Amino acid sequence: MAQRTPSGALRDRRGRSASGTRLWTWLMLPGTLWMTGFLIASLILVATLALGTTDPLGNPRFGFNFANIAAMADPAYRIVLLRSLGFALIACAVCLVVAYPVAYTIALHGGRFKNLLIAAIVVPFFANYLVRMYGWSVVLSDGGPVLKALRAVGLADAHTKILQSGVGVIAGLVYGFIVFMIIPLYAALERMDLSLIEAGRDLYGGPLRTFFFVTLPATRQGAAAGAVLVFLPAMGDFVSAQLMGGPNQIMIGNLIQDKFFQGQNWPLGSALTMLMMAVLFIGMLGYLRRTRKDEAEAAR
Amino acid sequence: MTSSDAPSAGAAPAGAPPAIRLDRLSKNYGGSYAVHDLSLDIAPGEFFSLLGPSGCGKTTSLRMIGGFTEPTAGTILLSGEDVTALPPDKRNVNTVFQSYALFDHLSVADNVAFGLKRKGVGRAEIRERVGVMLERVQLGGLGDRKPGTLSGGQRQRVALARALVNRPQVLLLDEPLAALDLKLRRRMQVELKQIQREVGITFVFVTHDQDEALTMSDRVAVMNEGRVEQCGTPEDVYEHPTSRFVASFMGTSNLVPGTYRDGQVVLDCGPALPVGDRGGVADGSSVSLSIRPEKIWLSDFEPGMALVRGVVRETVYSGPTTTYLIELAPGVTVSVLEQNTDRSRMEDRWSGGESVEIGWRPEHCLVLE
Amino acid sequence: MTLRTPHRRHRRGTDRRPRVALTVTAVFFLLLYLPIAVVVLFSFNGQKSLTVFKGFSLRWYSAFFHDNVLIESLGMSLRVSLVAMAGSVVLGVALALGLVRCRTRLGSLAGLIMLVPLITPEIVTGVAAMLLFKGMDITLSSGTVMLAEITFSISYVTVILRSRIAALNPEVEEAAMDLGATRWQALRLVTLPALLPSILASAVLVFALVFDDFVLAYFTTGVDPQPLSVRIYSAIRFGVQPTINAVGTLMLAGSVGLIGLALAIPRLFGRRGGLDLLSGK
Numbered sequence: 001m002a003q004r005t006p007s008g009a010l011r012d013r014r015g016r017s018a019s020g021t022r023l024w025t026w027l028m029l030p031g032t033l034w035m036t037g038f039l040i041a042s043l044i045l046v047a048t049l050a051l052g053t054t055d056p057l058g059n060p061r062f063g064f065n066f067a068n069i070a071a072m073a074d075p076a077y078r079i080v081l082l083r084s085l086g087f088a089l090i091a092c093a094v095c096l097v098v099a100y101p102v103a104y105t106i107a108l109h110g111g112r113f114k115n116l117l118i119a120a121i122v123v124p125f126f127a128n129y130l131v132r133m134y135g136w137s138v139v140l141s142d143g144g145p146v147l148k149a150l151r152a153v154g155l156a157d158a159h160t161k162i163l164q165s166g167v168g169v170i171a172g173l174v175y176g177f178i179v180f181m182i183i184p185l186y187a188a189l190e191r192m193d194l195s196l197i198e199a200g201r202d203l204y205g206g207p208l209r210t211f212f213f214v215t216l217p218a219t220r221q222g223a224a225a226g227a228v229l230v231f232l233p234a235m236g237d238f239v240s241a242q243l244m245g246g247p248n249q250i251m252i253g254n255l256i257q258d259k260f261f262q263g264q265n266w267p268l269g270s271a272l273t274m275l276m277m278a279v280l281f282i283g284m285l286g287y288l289r290r291t292r293k294d295e296a297e298a299a300r
Numbered sequence: 301m302t303s304s305d306a307p308s309a310g311a312a313p314a315g316a317p318p319a320i321r322l323d324r325l326s327k328n329y330g331g332s333y334a335v336h337d338l339s340l341d342i343a344p345g346e347f348f349s350l351l352g353p354s355g356c357g358k359t360t361s362l363r364m365i366g367g368f369t370e371p372t373a374g375t376i377l378l379s380g381e382d383v384t385a386l387p388p389d390k391r392n393v394n395t396v397f398q399s400y401a402l403f404d405h406l407s408v409a410d411n412v413a414f415g416l417k418r419k420g421v422g423r424a425e426i427r428e429r430v431g432v433m434l435e436r437v438q439l440g441g442l443g444d445r446k447p448g449t450l451s452g453g454q455r456q457r458v459a460l461a462r463a464l465v466n467r468p469q470v471l472l473l474d475e476p477l478a479a480l481d482l483k484l485r486r487r488m489q490v491e492l493k494q495i496q497r498e499v500g501i502t503f504v505f506v507t508h509d510q511d512e513a514l515t516m517s518d519r520v521a522v523m524n525e526g527r528v529e530q531c532g533t534p535e536d537v538y539e540h541p542t543s544r545f546v547a548s549f550m551g552t553s554n555l556v557p558g559t560y561r562d563g564q565v566v567l568d569c570g571p572a573l574p575v576g577d578r579g580g581v582a583d584g585s586s587v588s589l590s591i592r593p594e595k596i597w598l599s600d601f602e603p604g605m606a607l608v609r610g611v612v613r614e615t616v617y618s619g620p621t622t623t624y625l626i627e628l629a630p631g632v633t634v635s636v637l638e639q640n641t642d643r644s645r646m647e648d649r650w651s652g653g654e655s656v657e658i659g660w661r662p663e664h665c666l667v668l669e
Numbered sequence: 670m671t672l673r674t675p676h677r678r679h680r681r682g683t684d685r686r687p688r689v690a691l692t693v694t695a696v697f698f699l700l701l702y703l704p705i706a707v708v709v710l711f712s713f714n715g716q717k718s719l720t721v722f723k724g725f726s727l728r729w730y731s732a733f734f735h736d737n738v739l740i741e742s743l744g745m746s747l748r749v750s751l752v753a754m755a756g757s758v759v760l761g762v763a764l765a766l767g768l769v770r771c772r773t774r775l776g777s778l779a780g781l782i783m784l785v786p787l788i789t790p791e792i793v794t795g796v797a798a799m800l801l802f803k804g805m806d807i808t809l810s811s812g813t814v815m816l817a818e819i820t821f822s823i824s825y826v827t828v829i830l831r832s833r834i835a836a837l838n839p840e841v842e843e844a845a846m847d848l849g850a851t852r853w854q855a856l857r858l859v860t861l862p863a864l865l866p867s868i869l870a871s872a873v874l875v876f877a878l879v880f881d882d883f884v885l886a887y888f889t890t891g892v893d894p895q896p897l898s899v900r901i902y903s904a905i906r907f908g909v910q911p912t913i914n915a916v917g918t919l920m921l922a923g924s925v926g927l928i929g930l931a932l933a934i935p936r937l938f939g940r941r942g943g944l945d946l947l948s949g950k
Contacts, residue, residue, distance in 0.1 A: 023852045025775070028767020031760040031823055032779040038820045039785055042797030045804045101690035102697050109687075119932060120698070124705055124921075126928045128881045130901050131917035135704025138711075143720045145703060175704075207687060228788070236790025239883070243905065253792050260796065260888070273796050280790070368843050388846040401844035405862040414858075418849030466848065 050274050052267040060266035068271035077255070077272070081279065084251040087166070087241075088234035091173035092181075095230050096223060098174070099181040104215070107189035118186060125179040130239065136175050137243045140168060164246035172240030177233055181226035188222025189215075220294070228287060235280060252276050317380055319344040319470055319502040320365060325374035327360050327526075334360040336526040338374070342470075342504060342519075347496050349505045349513040352523035353549070358506045359474055361523075365504065366395045366472050379469055389418070394463035395472040398479070400455050402447040408458050409434070409443035415466040433465040436495065453484050464495070470502045477512065489516055510550050514538060522546050544668045547590045553666075554596075554634040555588040560667055565589050569629030573606035578667045590666035593623065593637035597659050598650070605659040610634070612650045622649060626658060634658070705921060712914035719911065729915035739900060739916065745811050746897040750880040753818035758872045760819070761826025762864070766856070768827065769834045786824045794821060795888030802889065810891040817889040818882065822875045829874070833867040834860075866938040873931035877924050 050069065052062045071077070106117045124132070140146050140162045150156035162168045192215070200214030201207070216223075238253030245251075252272060259269030318341040325338040335357040342348045350358035363369040365376060367388035375384045383391050394415065403411050412430045421429075434440050437457040447455055456476060463471055477485045477492075493516050496503050507513050513520045514534040521531040522545075530537055530546045541547035548555070558567040560581045566572045573589070581587060601607060613633065614625035617640075624636045636658060650656055715724025733739055768780050786794060798817040802809060837860065845855035861868075883898040890899055897920070904913050 023856070024767045024770035025773070026767075027763040028771055028776065028779060031764030031767070031827070032775075032782065034760060035764075035786075035820060035823060036779075036782055038801065039782065039797070042794075042801040045800040046797050049800060098693065098697060101687075101693035105687070105690045105694040109691075119929075121701065123925050123928050124701060126877050126881065127705065127921040127924045128883075128898060128901070128917065130883050130898055130905065131708055131913075131920060132704055134901075134905050134913065134917065135708040138707050138719060139700075139704045141720075144707075146700075175700075232788055233790050236792040238792065239902075253790075256792060256796065260799070266800075269796065270800070273793060276790075277793060284788075366843075366847060368847075387851075388843065389849045389851055393847075395844070395847045397840040397844055399838055399840050401838060401840035403841065403845070403859055403862075405865075414845070414850075415848035418854070462844075462848070 046270045046273055049267050050271040052270070054265055054267060063267075065267075068268050071268065072271055072275050077275070080250055080252050080255055081275065083249070084235055084253070084276075085279065087170055087173060087249075087251060088231050091170050091177070091234045092227050092230050094170065094174045095178045095181040096227065099178055099185050099226065100223075103182050103185035103189050104211075107186055108194075118183075121179060121182055129176060133172060133176060133239055133243055136172060137163060137168075140171060140244065163244050164249075166245070166249055168244035169240050169249045169251070172244040173230075173234045173237060176237065176240060177230045180229035180233075181223075184222040184225040184229065185219060186222075188219035192218050221291075224287070224291060228284075231283070232280065235276065317344075318342055318377070319346070319379060320504065321375075321377040321380075322361070322365070323375045323377065325361065325364060325376065326372050327357075327364060327369060328372040333357075333526045335364070335371075338526070338528060340521060340528065340531065342502060344379075344469075344502055345500050347493065347503045347505065347516055347518045349507060349517040349520045350523060351507055351510055351513040351520050351549075353508055355525075356523040357526040358508075358523050362395075362472050362474055362504060362506050365470070366393055367391050392469045393472060394466050394468040394470075395474065396456075396459045396463050396476045398474045398476065400447075400459040400476075402455055402458055402462075404446065404448050406446075407443065408439065408445050408447060408450070411447065411458055412443075412462045412465050414462065419466070429465055430461075433461045436464075436498075437461045452479055453488065456480065456488065460492075460495070464499060464501070468501065470504060471496075473503060473505045475506055475508070477507075478509075485512075492516065514550075522549060524549075541590070541666060544588065544590070547666060547668060551592060552635065553590050553592055555590050555668070556628070556632060556634065558587060558589055560585055560587045565667060567608070567628070567632070569632045571608050573608060574604070574662050575606070575665055575667055576662045581667050581669065585669060588668045590668050591634070591660055591664060593635045595660050595664040596634065596636040598624070598636060598638060598656060601657075601659045602661070604662065606662055606665070607657055607659040609655065609657050612652055612654045612656055615649060615651055617649075624650060624656075626656060708914050708917045709921070711911060712918040714911060714914070717911055729912045730919075732910075732912045733915045733919070736912065739897070739912070741894045742897040742900045745894040746880055749811055749814050749818060749886075749896060750876045752815045753822055753879040754872050754876045756815070756819040757822035757826050757875050758868060761823045761871070762830055762861075762868055764823065765827045765830035765834055766860075769831055783824050783827050786821050787828070791821075791882075791884035792888075795885050798885065799888040808891060809889055811894065813889045813891070814886050814896060817885050818879045821882075821885055822879060825875055825878065826871045829871040830864065830867055833864060837863060866935045870931045870934045873927050873934065877927040877931070880927075881920065881924055 048062060049060060051064055051066065052060055053065045053067070055061050102121075106114055110117050138144055142161060142163070147156055147160065147162065150160070151158070162171065196214050196218055197210060200210035204210045204213055236253050238251060238257045241249050241251045241254050252275070256269050256272045256276070259265045259272060263269075320340070320342040322338050322340045325335060326333060327335040338357075338361060350361060352358050360369060364371050367383070367386060367390075371384060375382055377383070378392060388395075403414065406414070409430050412433060413426045416426045416429065430443065431440075434443055437460055439454060439457050439461065442450070442454070447458060450458065456479075459476070473492075477488050480488060489512060492503075505513070505516065514537075517534055519531065519533055520537050522529045522537055524545050530542050532540075537546060538550050541550060541553075544555070547553045556567055556569075558565040558573075560566075560575075560578065561572075561583060563574065563577050564572045565575050565587060567589070575589070597605070608628055610626040610628040612624055613627050614623075616623040616625075620640060622638050622640055624638070625633055626636055627633050710722060711719060712729055713725050713727065714722050715726035715728070716722075764779070764783065768776055768783070794817075798813075798820070799809070802813045802816075807813060841863070842855045842860055845859040846852065850858060881898060882896075883902060886896040887899050887902065890896055897916070901913060901916060904910060
């Protein structure tokens with residue numbers, strides 16, 4: 001009955017009796033308990049293990065040792081962290097630049113094929129991530145079609161490599177996560193009032209200026225959502241750097257993976273995980289503050 | 301002037317115990333009252349309407365009777381039994397919802413049979429009763445269809461059948477005809493009234509359309525801001541409104557300001573008009589004289605009528621009737637509705653600028669404070 | 670949701686075919702499908718090369734079906750996906766119902782908690798899950814993978830179901846109760862059937878997501894058997910055999926089929942296409 005709200009005061013007019021909510025609470029309980037238990041317990045473990053040590057055999061031992069935390073200050077780790085941030089942010093930017101035209105074309109010029117085109121983007125994304133990245137690494141390899149095409153048009157020479165470089169890693173991140181940027185942008189563009197564009201053309205004239213001054217601001221929220229959805233997994237990714245990068249492109253995800261598997265230093269790995277989470281947390285806070293400011297402005 | 305209803309004013313016609321008794325029913329949502337101190341008696345077999353504008357509390361009251369909203373205070377009695385604490389599935393009441401709320405995944409027949417199945421009625425009896433009910437609402441043969449394939453009017457009948465087949469003591473209808481177009485609505489109004497008479501069940505009907513309420517009801521409760529302003533037969537409520545709100549909500553009413561003095565109302569714009577002795581009104585108090593457009597005459601006055609002169613400002617022809625807007629004084633305009641029985645030619649009607657005398661029987665006007 | 674009909678949109682020719690955007694889109698689609706095309710193509714390669722295609726052959730598929738380790742992994746992945754699907758759907762639907770209907774503070778808190786897995790990088794959940802199991806002295810196995818995947822998938826189910834539940838006409842449930850059904854009966858007989866398309870769609874979606882999942886499985890799997898994604902990862906890292914192409918192609922085909930199914934399910938029930946699911950994200 002949401003459509004029949006006569007006045008603000010009557011908003012919650014369902015006025016459920018106390019016995020009613022009991023059923024819903026019981027329903028909610030198993031799922032909530034499971035998730036809360038899982039998440040909280042595991043996060044506590046990660047945090048506490050960061051304070052631990054390893055015994056001579058390499059087994060993790062709980063303790064109260066700040067060595068790992070102190071190790072986080074190591075310049076080597078700082079470089080990796082900054083590199084990961086850089087890669088993730090650049091990947092975000094590239095995704096934005098690529099996703100906008102694509103989402104724009106489909107949303108505003110897709111016509112009958114809109115749904116089909118979006119499906120054509122989404123469906124491959126659900127294919128196996130590893131297989132797609134592996135295929136991408138083949139495509140970007142020295143003998144692959146991309147470099148061949150670039151050489152043909154003179155944008156690359158015989159020595160240019162994409163793999164084993166930062167470009168390769170970023171290309172991997174973009175390929176892996178760009179769908180997360182396209183979907184929110186598409187949804188925002190779809191919902192946009194087209195008369196805004198018409199008004200914009202009326203005021204600004206050219207399509208490019210209209211885009212920057214009308215379309216972009218109107219779909220800002222979609223872009224922000226997409227940016228978050230790309231940035232977060234990109235920060236934690238280790239497959240891209242592994243398949244497409246070299247030893248100088250190691251990301252924090254690779255470090256963590258190493259500590260838990262080959263390196264067998266779980267406490268250090270936990271500390272690194274905490275470090276990454278701290279960075280992400282700070283980033284999210286900043287983002288939330290930004291959006292809240294935007295919302296407050298919009299409400300004025 | 302509002303009246304919070306004492307049980308006597310909303311009391312059922314003498315004799316039978318009320319099918320529904322609402323006793324000081326209130327619903328408070330975080331500080332504001334959707335329904336305030338509502339008391340009503342509804343007689344068995346009555347077609348009773350709750351009428352009022354959006355937000356007046358009529359739907360909230362209905363939902364409380366149905367058990368979907370818990371009252372903050374007061375009691376609800378169904379045939380003498382206190383059901384205030386009972387959930388909807390335990391009350392002998394069924395509802396026709398405004399959105400019809402049909403079960404789209406079930407066939408029409410299964411929709412109608414739903415309540416009977418809950419009660420544990422045998423399959424053979426279910427089939428029979430569902431069949432009879434579908435015939436009664438003129439949906440015979442559509443039992444196997446899904447609601448999604450039906451028209452709005454048909455869906456409305458399914459909702460009705462689904463509720464009626466359970467033979468409840470009371471049927472609650474929440475603006476069931478609101479979504480239908482005019483012609484269909486008129487037809488359904490007649491059909492609903494017929495069904496109600498045949499089945500003999502008490503109907504509590506919520507609507508914001510006063511035409512609808514007047515046409516269909518045995519009694520009407522006019523509500524405003526959570527209270528009942530007036531409760532009575534359609535004639536009572538229309539011809540003898542007891543408050544300014546009811547007077548203006550039911551049809552149109554002219555309101556002319558003036559002062560009451562000993563059987564007369566001296567209009568602010570000048571003339572003193574006879575209104576007869578209005579006992580409850582204090583001498584010298586500021587009042588509004590309320591007179592309905594159709595009660596004002598433009599000729600052939602009778603002795604004793606209140607007469608006043610004015611100037612015709614507008615003439616609005618609408619087929620069977622003509623409405624004249626007559627200015628008595630700057631800022632004081634009354635509308636007069638006349639049937640075009642005598643004055644079928646243009647020349648016979650008054651036109652703009654003409655000076656004219658209007659009059660009415662004093663007993664037809666209301667003096668409102 | 671947009672209220673505009675397709676025809677009106679067509680008539681709004683404000684930008685005549687923006688050339689740059691179209692080119693970018695075309696190149697995008699090309700690059701999107703190129704890796705997939707490569708994998709599929711070379712899965713039929715007669716030769717053992719990854720760069721030269723010579724001769725059409727099904728040898729790599731045959732190699733896959735004869736590789737016991739890989740087949741065992743396939744079986745495990747299927748089992749894990751099935752269990753994760755069942756578990757997350759049951760818990761997720763219940764959670765979604767509770768979240769939408771329960772307006773208490775617990776409800777809003779739970780709503781936030783449920784979003785956490787969706788925004789944390791998988792490596793974090795992987796590490797956390799692994800530590801949780803080890804901390805409780807549970808040896809990693811297919812069971813631990815299942816438990817971890819269920820946790821992660823509940824969020825997806827809940828997100829999809831939440832918007833659908835909120836869009837339901839509340840009067841329908843009230844009508845059921847009006848006609849004599851208890852709250853539980855109303856839920857079972859009226860609400861759940863109305864939600865069935867979304868429930869099925871989310872189930873299929875979860876199955877596909879879990880089947881393809883890598884990072885979480887990588888951290889929570891035991892030594893033997895391992896999920897298929899993990900085996901693929903090992904194979905990619907330690908020297909590629911072209912069998913991977915065959916496996917990859919098969920997985921691709923499977924995922925595509927499943928996702929197509931998930932998107933089509935609402936249509937089968939007489940509603941519009943399932944992309945409404947995604948626009949909610």
